[in-house]
Amino acid sequence: MSNKIIYHHLHAxxxxxxxxxxxxxxxxxxxxxxxxLFIAETPTAKEEITAMPNQFRWGVDRLEEAxxxxxxxxxxxxxxxxxPTGKKDSQxxxxxxxxxxxxxxxxxxxxxxxxLLLITDICLCAYTNHGHCALLHENGLINxxxxxxxxxxxxxxxxxxxxxxxxxxxxxxxxxxAIKMALLKHDLERTAIMSYSAKFASSFYGPFREAxxxxxxxxxxxAYQLPPSARKLALTAVDRDISEGANFVMVxxxxxxxxxxxxxxxxxxxxxxxxxxxxxxxxxxxxARAGAIDLKTAVIECIIGLRRAGADIFITYYTPELLDWLxxxxx
Ligand code: PBG
Ligand code: ZN
Numbered sequence: 001m002s003n004k005i006i007y008h009h010l011h012a013x014x015x016x017x018x019x020x021x022x023x024x025x026x027x028x029x030x031x032x033x034x035x036x037l038f039i040a041e042t043p044t045a046k047e048e049i050t051a052m053p054n055q056f057r058w059g060v061d062r063l064e065e066a067x068x069x070x071x072x073x074x075x076x077x078x079x080x081x082x083x084p085t086g087k088k089d090s091q092x093x094x095x096x097x098x099x100x101x102x103x104x105x106x107x108x109x110x111x112x113x114x115x116l117l118l119i120t121d122i123c124l125c126a127y128t129n130h131g132h133c134a135l136l137h138e139n140g141l142i143n144x145x146x147x148x149x150x151x152x153x154x155x156x157x158x159x160x161x162x163x164x165x166x167x168x169x170x171x172x173x174x175x176x177x178a179i180k181m182a183l184l185k186h187d188l189e190r191t192a193i194m195s196y197s198a199k200f201a202s203s204f205y206g207p208f209r210e211a212x213x214x215x216x217x218x219x220x221x222x223a224y225q226l227p228p229s230a231r232k233l234a235l236t237a238v239d240r241d242i243s244e245g246a247n248f249v250m251v252x253x254x255x256x257x258x259x260x261x262x263x264x265x266x267x268x269x270x271x272x273x274x275x276x277x278x279x280x281x282x283x284x285x286x287x288a289r290a291g292a293i294d295l296k297t298a299v300i301e302c303i304i305g306l307r308r309a310g311a312d313i314f315i316t317y318y319t320p321e322l323l324d325w326l327x328x329x330x331x
Pocket of ligand 2: 123124125126132133169170
């Protein structure tokens with residue numbers, strides 16, 4: 001063999017848009033987008049969320065107005081959060097009351113949009129008077145056993161009201177198993193579980209806590225959400241949740257944790273969701289407003305990055321825009 005240098009003409013592989021598309025790994029379809037939706041307690045409400053420009057808390061009577069234009073554009077799936085104003089107590093009682101916004105929302109959406117996949121967040125923080133994701137002992141420590149029982153009751157109520165998927169975001173130990181057992185006990189074996197498995201204690205949840213009015217009144221969530229540097233603990237949590245019956249797992253936030261997305265993808269065989277959270281949404285929005293980046297190309301680049309990292313499902317507040325942009329992105 002000669003020692004001639006072999007030149008690789010990479011430009012020849014992406015000069016034409018078809019050739020660029022041949023280099024793409026993993027396309028993104030509208031079915032893979034999930035739009036988070038906040039349901040206000042007042043049925044006629046349309047409340048602006050200051051920290052999340054262009055996002056609103058919608059009353060049950062206005063869900064149709066909120067969703068018709070999106071369904072027309074190809075929306076297939078929503079993730080529901082209830083936002084009670086008062087009615088918070090130590091037991092998160094309002095979370096599964098018959099007139100709680102999520103249950104009323106599920107009933108309306110099932111009827112009005114029968115093809116829409118309905119996912120409900122399962123947590124206590126919007127319903128407890130202290131704003132933590134758990135029930136607490138009198139000394140303020142987490143009562144894990146009581147919390148997972150309560151979460152299982154709430155998941156059962158949401159499944160009975162029409163949720164296709166329940167998505168626990170609380171991070172209590174063994175909650176996936178407790179929810180799975182409760183679903184089976186109530187003949188709800190068709191309800192899927194999407195676990196927020198690798199959910200990190202993140203500064204990027206700030207805007208959401210305004211949206212859902214769920215900030216803790218004391219302390220923080222570091223005792224139950226993962227430390228941002230904890231790569232192996234994240235994989236342990238994913239393994240645990242799958243062994244307890246999770247049908248889908250999630251990495252959250254998305255962008256700052258792309259390596260975790262790839263690690264999880266290489267390890268498991270269930271579809272993997274990522275949650276581009278409120279702070280990531282706001283950061284892109286404000287950077288674009290300030291002229292630093294072009295919103296459309298930046299958001300698409302982020303989603304392509306998450307796809308490349310291994311995500312199959314994208315929970316993002318940019319879903320309305322992406323439904324317009326997607327067909328053109330594929331290169
Ligand atoms: C509630 C919950 C949070 C998010 C989803 N479910 C907030 C938190 O854990 O503090 C964050 C979503 C976002 O920031 O967009 N447990
Ligand atoms: Zn919570």
